[in-house]
Amino acid sequence: MPPTPISLPDGAVILSLTSPGFDAAYPRVVNKGLIPPDVLEPMEWAWTTRRFPERPVRVLRLTDVWVAKEGLVFDRDGTLYRETITQHSAGEVEQARAAVLEAIGRGGPVAEPDAGGPVLLCKKRGIGNYGHWLMEMLPKAQLVHRHLPELGARFLVAHAPGQLNDTMAFSLSMLGIDLARTIVADDTPRRFADLLLVDGLSEHGGYMSPLVLDSAEAMAGRVPAAGVEQLFVTRRSTGFRRVVGEDDLIALAQSRGYAPVDPGALTLPQQVSLFKGARRIVGVMGAAMTNIAFAPPGARVVTLAPAGMPDTFFWFIATLRGLDYAEVRCLQSGPVRGVMPWDTDLVLSARDRERIFAD
Known part of the structure; x- marks a missing residue:
């Protein structure tokens, strides 16, 4: 032994x-009922902690x-x-x-x-x-x-x-x-x-x-803001954990004034510059959304998350940064394309497609 x-x-x-200590608020979670109990339980511990x-x-x-x-x-x-x-x-x-x-x-x-x-x-x-x-x-x-x-x-x-x-x-x-x-x-x-x-x-x-x-x-502090206020973050370069019918979703995002961006295809200074000036950010939960750490306090962030993905990482970033944070839990579809069981395609309902871009 x-x-x-x-x-x-x-x-x-x-x-x-x-x-320093800090206060935290329970996140706005859309479709919370889709989260399996064994996935929700460990997240609840952090989400219900009002003061760290x-x-x-x-x-x-x-x-x-x-x-x-x-x-x-x-x-x-x-x-x-x-x-x-x-x-x-x-x-x-x-x-x-x-x-x-x-x-x-x-x-x-x-x-x-x-x-x-x-x-x-x-x-x-x-x-x-x-x-x-x-x-x-x-x-x-x-x-x-x-x-x-x-x-x-x-x-x-x-x-x-x-x-x-x-x-x-x-x-x-x-x-x-x-x-x-x-x-x-x-x-x-x-x-x-x-x-x-x-x-x-x-x-x-x-x-x-x-x-x-x-x-x-x-x-x-080393780069200027790009001046783009609304971002829709895609995962095209990643190739997994993508929304079914993403092309239509991107078209909808553009019609609402959102600029599609694939951070995996950009240099780091370009990513920092884009997110530094963004006031509204929508994207699938994943590494690229870590860039919300560069967003200005008060920015609205909506993450699209697989129902079975246990994660408090982005909620913590949003809490520390003072962001207006929500996540939409999505049904999972198709085979696992990455290494984790939640690395599947995501199904976003017609209703959710509308409200993620709403005020």
């Missing part, structure tokens, strides 16, 4: 910030540790730090531990630690998802870059698929971070003499700190 994971040591904390109290956000400095998989951190003996388990399964954790123990056992030059100075871990579960990067990994880079510049930290990021690599580079540059100071890593265990960790910014599905918006605001 593997050893019990250990907690990050309090003595390793080098900076502690207070994440202030809490600490810590930066810790660890000596001689291993990083494996999507940000799992082990001490020099191969014992896992509990706080770095972010949606990893027990099997994935054990695979990572076995790989670390094998690397420790090899010894020699292969196992020598990186000793080039402090490295900040900007890698967690969900490395292939734009939303996870923008709201859960990039904010860590912004926090250390802003509050601990004297460390001259480097930044450990994942090797992400496709265009996301360019997006990650764009975002770091927009924060003023020199890309020469990044280390791109795959799942292979790597040993570091000096590793920085940020703990407490988010718990996927259960909490998001207001401090995560610091990076979004810094990026938005």
